[in-house]
Amino acid sequence: MSDAKSWPQEASAQANTDMPQSAVEVAIIGGGPSGLAAALELKRRGISNIVVLERENEAGGIPRHCGHPPFGVREFARVLTGPSYARRLVRAARGAGVTIRTAVTVVELRPGGELLITSQQGSELLQARRVIVATGVRETPRSARLISGARVLGALNTGALQSLVYLQNRKPFKRPVIVGTELVSFSAIMTCRHAGITPVAMIEAGAHVTARWPSSIFPRLVGLPLYLNTRLVSIKGTRRVQAVEVETPGHGRRLIECDGVVLTGGFTPEASLARMGHLAIDRGTGGPVVDQYGRCSDPVYFAAGNLLRPVETAGWSFQEGRRCGGWVAGDLAGDLADHARATQLTSSDPGIKYLMPQKLNLTAPPEGTKREGMKHVQLRFELRGKGVLTIHRGSDLVWQRSLHVAPERRILVPIKALLAPPSHPTDTPLEFRFKIE
Amino acid sequence: MENIPASRSGTPFDIAIIGAGIVGCAMARRFTLEGAKVVVIEKASDILDGASKANSAILHTGFDAPTGSLELSCIQGGYREYIDIHKQFGLPLEKSGAHVVAWSDEDEAALDGIVAQAHANNVEDVSLISAQQLRRCEPGLAESARAAITVPGEAIIDPWSAPYAYLRQSLLNGGEVYLDCEVTGVSFSAGMWELATSHGAVHCAQVINCAGLYGDLIDKAVLGTASFEIKPRKGQFVVFDKAAASLINSIILPVPTRRTKGVVVFRTVFGNLAVGPTAEDQEARADTATDQAALRTLIAAGIAKVPALETIPITAVYAGLRPATQFKDYQIAAQQQRNWITVGGIRSTGLSSALGIARHVFELYCDQAEVEGGGRKDGKDSATQPKPQINIQTNTRTNTQDQKCKHLALRDPQVPPVARLAESTTRDWRCAGHGSIVCHCELVSEREIKAALKGPLAARSLAGLKRQTRATMGRCQGFYCSARLAELTDGHFDVPLAPGAQQSAKDKGQ
Structure with a gap:
């Protein structure tokens, strides 16, 4: 067994020979809305030695390939398309003196803020006093959805479709089926229409459209058949997609002829760096475990934007990034509440998909200071209906509210309501429960 | 349809191997090293496109193979040879046990x-x-x-880089390969085969059927019968x-x-x-x-x-x-009168046994030459030829084999460069000048992608590119890199990943 144990060490030993090393105050991984917003805020707070590491050839993140409005309403007070929003963000960051290194991939997060990265120059080490991980989200691919059938060309996520259409003016198919009805699913329809692609159907396994009105009436407006209660069973084809088999309870299985499948939504944080490294991962969100400052289990690391949880808009992520920049600036000045004395937020309720943050320092912070942290606990539910959300500390009921919940619908619980007197023991978790009425 | 030139030297091939799976690749290497003029004929555009495209990537010791079986002896021969050659090729070997x-x-x-x-x-x-x-x-x-x-002794290896290395070594030392080339008919006369293929006729002295999942169909078409059914x-x-x-x-x-x-x-x-x-x-x-x-x-x-x-x-x-097949053991047999060897029923242990199978088939080939009263084709008495130099590639040739074989083993075969994809190797992302990272999940560089799109084994499908580079095989399965890959592979694939809008407009016009 000694061989098995020695090989990873050999690999990292190679990595450590003659690698260039440098140091910064704050390294930000990911040049999307939240990463750039964090950089802007750090600059504003006078933290000058910072760098944004972007693995693509251009910064801007996912909005770069969402070629449709609305973006930028909060940040720039006007309605922009994704690409022009992304360009404005990058311009703003560069204008503020933020260093953005593009085509730089972070390979490994190491304890204490050491990053192994690779660029055209090969591998190098970067030591940062603080690291903000802002690597965003991606959609669940075909493999992880365990879809049956032939593994052929033409089954894509929306993200891949949009980058093909908007960045490269390509047309991966002409008549795809769109799977899912989240907000991004309607963005997929718009992307198709932009490229002259005509979707043949939109299918949703649930009984309702996941996205809110007015998106939900969009398929009808463009004459796209929408099939609810319809599950994708398998993909047919030899080299490319030729049809999908779908199933509707009571109506059995049938084939829909098509030449592509857009697998939309099912977002998951792009948390592989955290997962492969030493940071604790939350099973609910799929992102790193954080406290109300976005601070991870290694307190040198912070997380911001959609890495925290799936999924919010670019504008929401921008705000989170900006606040996180402020908290990191505060942390460098020694202003944040103690990392170690945090209370766990838990839920064993299968209806509750996730809670974020998962840890809270319950010492009431002075209001309006950077110690305040996030204002809300963000929740998502797996189910649809009216019910009561209750929060318990041991046998005490701390908070309760009647709510309408639905999948992918954001629910916010004010953190202020959960704060306890400093004398209270911090090791009793706060338990979230939901009872449907 | 054009005729495939007999070989680069203009003379017919000594050996035609049907099928570029793991067994065909190892076979090409063995016979090339033994001095034969080899051609590999593969019906897919990329090699390893049949049974060899998916396995558990384990190099087996043969501890649980049927005692006394041909499979066991090939696994153990293959295991030993892989251990011998992997360092020279830079192929990974992780003795996980x-x-x-x-x-x-x-x-x-x-x-x-x-x-x-x-x-x-x-x-x-x-x-x-x-x-x-x-x-x-x-x-x-x-x-x-x-x-x-x-x-x-059980180990894990790279199931694709190894066969690519075997075939590349054959090509580097005079072997040839025809891809996207299906055998459509055959004829045998005066000790020579003419294989009709989708690219023209191939003339050769000996055929080795390594057609894997189609092995019985090829045998049936040529010999009129197959001794096994896939x-x-x-x-x-x-x-x-x-x-x-x-x-x-x-x-x-x-x-x-x-x-x-x-x-x-x-x-x-x-x-x-x-x-x-x-x-x-x-x-x-x-x-x-x-x-x-x-x-x-x-x-x-x-x-x-x-x-x-x-x-x-x-x-x-x-x-x-x-x-x-309906049998437990490998089905490897020589039709001595017809210069035809069938290598069939290599079910789940092919990755471990391929190098051993190739040696075994070479022995059959030498025995066949003896039966035919063969001897060296150049007409010289084999006894007057210098003995082949003993090195890792040729060290198993016995004196009797040497006398029986028509060919002179290569003295100093060249070793091809091999993709470094295993974590234990120095991956390209660690090295300066890699271009940039294209597939972020598997850390595949632009330089690696471009290398895989060049040369006689250039990837012509996404599946082939995956086997050569691992691009899109990671967590996101192409969410991030599809556009970049479509751009880099433009004009290289038989079925493009995503045609440009101009291209599809042209298609519409036609």
Whole structure:
């Protein structure tokens, strides 16, 4: 067994020979809305030695390939398309003196803020006093959805479709089926229409459209058949997609002829760096475990934007990034509440998909200071209906509210309501429960 | 249709190999090293497109192969040769070892028999260990593990870079390959074969049928009969996120049942952890569709053995077909009157045995030459020829073989450059000048992609590119890199990833 144990060490030993090393105050991984917003805020707070590491050839993140409005309403007070929003963000960051290194991939997060990265120059080490991980989200691919059938060309996520259409003016198919009805699913329809692609159907396994009105009436407006209660069973084809088999309870299985499948939504944080490294991962969100400052289990690391949880808009992520920049600036000045004395937020309720943050320092912070942290606990539910959300500390009921919940619908619980007197023991978790009425 | 030139030197080929799977690639290397003029004919555009595209990437010791079988002798020959040559090629070899784990009374009762068989197969270091010893080696296994057998010699390797290296060595030393080239008819006269192919006629003295899943069909078409029938057996696999690789150290084998070796939990040299295969008999020889129910069963089986897998996301799923037959053993036979050798029924151990099979077939070939009263084609008396230099490639040639063989073994064969994809190698992303990272999940560089799109084995499909570079084989499965890959592969693939808008407008016009 000694061989098995020695090989990873050999690999990292190679990595450590003659690698260039440098140091910064704050390294930000990911040049999307939240990463750039964090950089802007750090600059504003006078933290000058910072760098944004972007693995693509251009910064801007996912909005770069969402070629449709609305973006930028909060940040720039006007309605922009994704690409022009992304360009404005990058311009703003560069204008503020933020260093953005593009085509730089972070390979490994190491304890204490050491990053192994690779660029055209090969591998190098970067030591940062603080690291903000802002690597965003991606959609669940075909493999992880365990879809049956032939593994052929033409089954894509929306993200891949949009980058093909908007960045490269390509047309991966002409008549795809769109799977899912989240907000991004309607963005997929718009992307198709932009490229002259005509979707043949939109299918949703649930009984309702996941996205809110007015998106939900969009398929009808463009004459796209929408099939609810319809599950994708398998993909047919030899080299490319030729049809999908779908199933509707009571109506059995049938084939829909098509030449592509857009697998939309099912977002998951792009948390592989955290997962492969030493940071604790939350099973609910799929992102790193954080406290109300976005601070991870290694307190040198912070997380911001959609890495925290799936999924919010670019504008929401921008705000989170900006606040996180402020908290990191505060942390460098020694202003944040103690990392170690945090209370766990838990839920064993299968209806509750996730809670974020998962840890809270319950010492009431002075209001309006950077110690305040996030204002809300963000929740998502797996189910649809009216019910009561209750929060318990041991046998005490701390908070309760009647709510309408639905999948992918954001629910916010004010953190202020959960704060306890400093004398209270911090090791009793706060338990979230939901009872449907 | 144009004629394929007989060979670069203008004379007919000595050997035509049908099929560029793992066996065909190893065969091409062996015969090239032995001095024969070799051509490989493959009907797909990329090599390794049939049975060899999916397996469990394990280099087996043969501890559990049937004692006295041809399969065992080929596995053990292949194992030894891989150990000998891997360093020279820069191919990975991770001696993870394996544990055959007993999960029930029935399993436990079978362990002694497995140890005895291993010893009978000359795998001497196989021994029984207790549940406690197992737990020390494999703390990630479920508590229900009863006892185990340790097989220290089992190893994991790169299942694609190895065959690419074999065929590239053949090509570098005078071998040739025709891809996208299907054999459509044959004729044999005056000791020479003429193979009609979709690219023209190929003339050669000897044919070796390494057609894998189609081996029986080729034999039937040529010889009028096949001594075996291929019964494709599908194996599905689930690949877990790389975070899972730290959960086990060795290959976790089940106690085999009569039909299959059962579900294995194994790490890959790329840093993944995978569970599989299933064993499903089917008629279709190309259908590698996956099935949700089967995948869920595999995931559950994986979690039952390694409970922490429950928290780990799935990265990929795949399926492969083993060319099983009605027989247990390999079906390798020479038709001495017709200069035809069939290599069939190489079901699930081909990756381990390929180099050994190639040596075995070379022996058959030499014996055949003797029967024919062959001797060297150049007319010189073999006794006056200098003896081939003994080196790693040629060191098994016996004196008798040497006298029987028509060809002169290469004195100093060249070694081709090989992709460095395993984690234990110095990956390209560590090296300056890689361009940039294209596939972020698997850290595949632009330089690696461009290299795979060049040369005689240039990737002509996404599947081929994956096998050569691992691009899109990671967690996001192309979410981030599809556009970049479409751009880099423009004009290279038979079926483009995504045609440009201009291209599709042109299609419409036609």
